[in-house]
Amino acid sequence: MRKTITQFAIGILAIFTFSCDDIDKLTQFRMNYTESVTIESSTVIGIPIDLSTPSIPSNSESTFAGNNTSKDLIEEISLESMTLTITSPQDGEFSFLESALLLISADGLDEVEIAYIESIPDDIGNSIDMEVTGVNVKDYLLKDQFSLRMKSSTDKTISQDHTIDIKSTFFVDAKIFGQ
Template structure:
């Protein structure tokens, strides 16, 4: 019986140790970009809005977390937030639907986030529903593109500038572990 308890205790200790090591290899990176929805944009018809290429902070973050970009095992988008930066006081009440896509050189485009049937009582901030898609190869490229498909339900009489914040959960191998 003592041998059974000792074996069970060692097994439990091993499981707890593995969980702690897994937590050490997981962290979050935050990439930022921006886009502008131009005044006079069509209503009720989807149209595309592009952003400048995004230079990911992944390589810098990997170094700070004692790892390297080639040691990434998995990347998932945890959060995608849109905030209107100008004009001041503007809300997303003009927005009906939005879809966000990611692409990178040599990789296919993937839908990563969306919001449908957006209510008129929203503020200047929206958190989109994220898709559960693997993004490891896109982040490893260092630079990627974001394309936004937007449908509005109001005519815009001024340009709307939007800041995009993407939070990615990284699971990587740690050097020496």
């Protein structure tokens, strides 16, 4: 009897020792995606660029299962980070862009802005970390597939096509214990 009371007391103490934030972390994880787009060479300055990725399979069901949750327990999904990297040409850099905007879309849902960068400096190099909007994109990633669209404008000419990898990390927060 004394052993049972001691175990019960230790259990209660353990529950109070772990904060809600610690328990919350057990149902939080990240989903990563990488897609590519190509900006064609241009001799005209100031033209708007509007590029879309092919449909991206969300694979959310398998990702949720791998994290011991399901789509009906997802509370929120938000873009945590997005990086654009020029992969071709090797010496490519983003100095030709004036600004960029990334949007997400999915079947039956309105397109929503998820990341942006304004006033790209000339010495930016071949990689850009975008500012994220923090909008909840749960409905988009619960679909079987989604698409990203990049809208930007140029302030310099480019003589070669530029291939850009779009690396996205989405933060997922699921309900605790199905509650």
